[in-house]
Every structure is written in C-alpha cells, then in structure tokens.
Amino acid sequence: MTKIEKQxxxxxxxxxxxxxxxxxxxxxxxxxSKQGARVVVxxxxxSIRAKKLAQEIDGFLVQADLSQEKEVNSMVEKIADEVxxxxxxxxxxxxxxxxxxxxxWDAPFEKNTATMxxxxxxxxxxxxxxxxxxxxxxxxxxRFGRIVNLVSTPAVTRHDKGYPFTAAKAALLALTKSxxxxxxxxxVTANAIALxxxxxxxxxxxxxxxxxxxxxxxxxxxxxxxxxxxxxASFLVSREAGYITGQTIVVDGGDISH
Numbered sequence: 001m002t003k004i005e006k007q008x009x010x011x012x013x014x015x016x017x018x019x020x021x022x023x024x025x026x027x028x029x030x031x032x033s034k035q036g037a038r039v040v041v042x043x044x045x046x047s048i049r050a051k052k053l054a055q056e057i058d059g060f061l062v063q064a065d066l067s068q069e070k071e072v073n074s075m076v077e078k079i080a081d082e083v084x085x086x087x088x089x090x091x092x093x094x095x096x097x098x099x100x101x102x103x104x105w106d107a108p109f110e111k112n113t114a115t116m117x118x119x120x121x122x123x124x125x126x127x128x129x130x131x132x133x134x135x136x137x138x139x140x141x142x143r144f145g146r147i148v149n150l151v152s153t154p155a156v157t158r159h160d161k162g163y164p165f166t167a168a169k170a171a172l173l174a175l176t177k178s179x180x181x182x183x184x185x186x187x188v189t190a191n192a193i194a195l196x197x198x199x200x201x202x203x204x205x206x207x208x209x210x211x212x213x214x215x216x217x218x219x220x221x222x223x224x225x226x227x228x229x230x231x232x233a234s235f236l237v238s239r240e241a242g243y244i245t246g247q248t249i250v251v252d253g254g255d256i257s258h
Contacts, residue, residue, distance in 0.1 A: 007239070008238075008239060008240070009035050009036065009238045009239060009240065010032055010035050010036060010037040010088065010234065010237060010238050010239070011035070011036035011037070012036060012037070012038065013037045013038065013087045013088050013237075013239075014037075014038045014040065014079065014083050014084045014085060014086055014087050014088070015032055015037045015038070015039055015040065015086070015087065015088035015089070015090065015146075015237060016040040016042060016062075016076075016079060016086045016088070016089050016090070016131075016135070017029050017032070017039065017040065017041060017042060017090045017092060018042040018066060018089070018090070018091045018092055018093040018127075018128070018131055019042065019043075019044075019091070019092035019093030019094060020039075020040075020041035020042050020043060020050065020053065020059075020092065021041065021042075021043040021046040021049040021050035021053060022046070022092055022093075022094070022200070022201075023198075023199075023200035023201055023226050024092050024150070024195075024198065024200060024226045024229050024230070025041075025090075025092035025093075026049070026053050026226070027225075027226035027227055027229070027230040028090055028092065028226075028229070028230040028233050028234065029041055029053060029057055029059060030053075030056075030057055030230070031227075031230040031231070031234050032234055032237075033057035033058070033059060035234060037088070038059075038060070038083055038084070039057055039059040039060070040059065040060045040061075040062055040079050040083060040086070041053055041054045041057075041059045041060070041061050041062070042062050042063070042064060042066075042075065042093065043061070043062075043063055044063065044064065044065055044066070044093070047063070050063075060079065060082065060083050062075045062078060062079060063075075065127075066093055066123065066126075066127030066128070066130060066131060067122040067123055067126055067127045067130075069130055072127070072130040072131055072134050073134055075134075076131075076134040076135055080138070085138040085139075085142065086135040086138070086139075086145075087139070087142075087144060087145060087146065088145070088146040088147075088148075088237040089131060089132065089135050089145075089146070089147045089148070090147075090148045090150075090233050090237055091128040091131060091132070091147075091148070091149045091150060092150050093123065093127060093128065094123060094124050094150075095119070095120050095123045095124055095165065106161060107163075109163055112163050112164060116164050117163075117164045117167065117168075119164075120164035120165055120167075120168050121164070121167075121168045121171070123168075124165065124168035124169060124172065125168040125169075125171050125172045125175075128149055128172055129172075129175060132147055132149075132179070132190070135147070136183060136188065139183070139186065139188045140183060140186040140188060143186055143187045143188075144187055144188070145183070145186075145187070145188035145189070146188070146189055146236065146237040146238070146241065147176075147188070147189065147190040147191070148190075148191055148192070148193060148233050148236045148237050149172055149173075149176045149190070149191075149192045149193075150192070150193050150195060150229070150233075151169040151170075151172055151173045151176075151192050151193070151194050151195070151248070152165070152166070152169045152194060152195050152196075153194045153195065153196045153250060153252050153255065153256050154166040154169065154170075155169035155170040155172070155173045155194060156173070156194050156248060156250065156256065157256050172192070173192050173194070173248060176190050176191070176192045176246075177190075177192070177246045177247075177248070180245045180246035181246060184245055184246075187242065189236075189241060189242060189244060189245035190245055190246065191236050191241075191244060191245060191246070191247045191248070191249065192247070192248045192249070193229065193232050193233060193236070193248075193249050193250075193251055194248050194249070194250045194251070194252070195224070195229060195251055195252065196218070196224060196250070196251060196252020196253060196255045196256070197214045197218065197223050197224060197252065197253075197255065198223070198224040198225065198226065198228070198229060198251075199223045199224065199225055199226070200226060203223070211223065217255060218252070218253040218254065218255045219253060219254035219255070219257075220253030220254055221253075222253065223253075224251060224252065224253055228251055229251055232249050232251050236249065
C-alpha cells in the first residue's frame with residue numbers, strides 16, 4: 001500500500017495575494033509559487049504587470065476594486081469555482097503611488113481633509129476587511145485558514161507625516177488582532193506584518209539624503225527588500241504557523257526597537 005505523504009508548508013494551498021502586481025506582492029507571489037502554492041494574483045489597474053507575473057509563475061489572475069463589495073464577492077467566488085476555495089489570504093493591496101499620494105503624505109495634519117481619509121481608508125482598510133470577510137466562511141467551515149495583513153510600523157508607533165495612511169493601517173492592525181480571537185476556535189489564524197523602510201516605489205517619495213538617513217538609523221544597516229517581507233509572509237500563511245495568531249510581526253531591521 002502506497003503511503004500518502006502529508007503536504008507541508010504551503011504546498012498545494014490556494015493563496016490569494018491582493019495587490020499581487022506590486023513590488024512586495026509580486027515577490028510574495030514568486031516565493032509562494034516556488035514553495036508549491038497555487039497562487040492567485042490580484043490586481044486593480046496594473047493589468048500588464050499582473051498578467052506578466054501570472055504567466056511567469058503559472059498563477060491564476062483576478063481583477064477587482066477591493067473597495068467595492070460586489071467586486072470582492074465576485075472575485076472570491078470566481079477563485080472558488082476555477083481554482084478552489086481560498087485557504088490563505090495575504091493582503092498587500094494599498095493606495096497607489098502617484099502625485100496624489102505625495103500630496104496626501106506631505107499635508108500637515110490640519111490640511112488633511114475628510115476626502116483624503118476616505119480615499120485611503122477605502123483601499124488600505126475597508127478593502128482588506130471586505131476580502132477577509134468574504135474568505136472567512138469557507139475557512140471556518142473547513143476549519144483551516146491563514147490570513148496575513150500588511151500594515152506599517154507607524155501603525156505601531158507614530159509618524160509625523162501621512163496621517164491618513166497611518167490611521168488606516170492602525171485601524172487594520174486593531175481589527176486583525178481583534179477578529180483573530182473570534183476565528184481562532186475554527187483553526188483560522190490572522191496576523192499582521194508591520195513594515196519598516198522597504199525598497200519599493202514608496203521610496204520614490206524619498207530623496208537620496210532621506211535614504212542615507214534611513215540606512216544609518218536602521219540597526220541592521222540597510223533598507224529592507226520585498227524579499228524580506230515575502231519570507232515572513234510565506235511562513236505566516238503556511239500550515240506550520242497554526243499556533244501563531246493575533247500577532248504583529250515587525251519587519252524593519254530593528255528600527256523601532258531601539
């Protein structure tokens with residue numbers, strides 16, 4: 001009688017990566033694919049990058065505006081029908097990097113309008129909440145699931161800029177830690193990864209002087225990479241991370257710990 005080997009890590013798992021076409025999301029998708037996961041690459045508007053990535057890793061491609069509940073519902077249902085129920089969800093989707101982002105980031109607190117907060121919260125918090133809500137029923141029924149939400153270190157500490165972003169990520173962090181308690185009895189875990197200074201398109205908001213200051217400030221002595229984040233995310237979404245939930249894993253080279 002042939003012995004059936006038990007799958008480990010993320011082998012065979014259907015994992016949805018929202019914002020999968022981004023700098024961090026794409027690195028996570030590549031690593032998960034190498035580890036044997038069935039990766040679903042989500043994108044909103046970056047279709048060219050997303051399609052190229054999906055072809056590269058032989059992944060499944062989905063498009064949705066995460067701030068629209070109907071689109072999120074349709075996306076998750078499409079994945080279930082064509083790939084299988086989502087077993088792992090990694091939320092990397094965030095507010096796009098553009099001139100508007102720069103304006104929002106630099107605005108003094110008293111100049112931050114309700115519209116600024118609404119636009120950022122729609123993507124960085126509400127969209128993630130909708131994705132989590134849609135995948136949870138099946139995860140609970142199967143008594144297995146992994147959710148990983150990406151936030152930022154200012155959500156844990158503070159920042160003197162980017163108030164809508166800090167507020168949205170702090171809200172998402174609190175929600176993640178809270179609903180993790182509710183779903184734990186169903187063997188579903190929910191954790192957050194708080195990102196420090198990571199070399200992505202967000203760094204375009206920094207000049208070289210700011211980059212140099214960051215390198216000097218960070219105890220590890222360098223700016224983080226998307227690969228650093230992918231390593232943490234791939235573990236938290238794996239089968240072996242079943243006893244870790246409601247936690248915030250800080251990936252920042254020791255920046256906020258000193």
